[in-house]
Amino acid sequence: MAASSRLMIVEAERRFPVRIRVAVPAEGFGSRLDAIKAWLDDNCGADGWAMTPSGLRGVVNDAVAVYFRDAALAGGFVARWCRGSEVESVEGAFRVREDAVPPRRAAPLHRTPAAGQGNAT
Secondary structure, three states, X not given: OOHHHHHHHHHXXXXXXEEEEEEOXXXXXXXXXXXXXXXXXXXXXXXXXXXXXXOOOOOOOOEEEEEEOOHHHHHHHHHHHEOOOOOOOEOOEEEEOOOOOOOOOOOOOOOOOOOOOOOOO
């Protein structure tokens, strides 16, 4: 591991108390990496998370560690980005889900009755 990687890890561990490890798929993250980073920025803030290398078997790029300020955000990340059907992890790292999560549906619009137009009993 390069000295700069170690410095990144030390800094992330100092700043963020919660860490999860995610195994990098054999084909890599691909375009999902940009979506993951955008989700992290939207939900944790641009300065509220960190990602560092976290090799599982001494291979630097087969896993990443994602650091969070609190466990609720880490749980949200796992629920959104990691395989939900497989509770167990592989060598201490979660697996990234291969399917896309369906987009959220907006709640239907509703109207509140104007004052004096409710049901009179």
